[in-house]
Amino acid sequence: MRMEFISVVGTELMTAMDDNSVVYVAMKPLINGMGLDLNSQFEKLKNDSRFNYGVIPMVGLDGKTREMGSLALDHLPAFLYSINPNKVRKDLRETIIAFQNETFAVINAYWRGKQKPNSELEDIIMAQNATIANQQRQLSQVPRIEHKNSCVNKADIIQMIAEKKHHVEEQVDIIMKNALANIRGVLDTCSISSRMEIQELK
16 A cells, blocks of 8 residues: 555545556545534444445554544545535635645646556666567568569679679779879989989089
């Protein structure tokens, strides 16, 4: 059982989720937050089977475990709207209406948000597995494709090699010609320098 305290209309409500992902709400903090009489409200909860009232062990803020009268979250709206704001004290009406409007939505959004990372992780894993399976399927088809087009593929490869070889040979030829031209230039320069040195000696 996972416990969480969730703030609704300024009241810290005790909630818990069991192993079946059913969320429960402790009724005592909720009833106190609404400003209603505990005894009369618990009497109503116990005597009306529509609420599916039960007792759930919950850990309080003090760290102690207590048996708390609770409703499953799905049954909470039935209890909230069983209270007529026009039949309570005027100073409680706005608070009652706020709890009626917000309690289920806030608690539901909180716990569904807690479940979202697990759901996303499962989606990612499923997508990854699908991708791997698709890749494996494609790889298994490669030998058959190559076998059907083996002659064409070999001819294409031979042509590519021949073109590449010709291109490389052209590049090498250009480089060699440039190198020879540079060497000739150096030799010519050396020859001129040598002749000038000889003339100076004479």
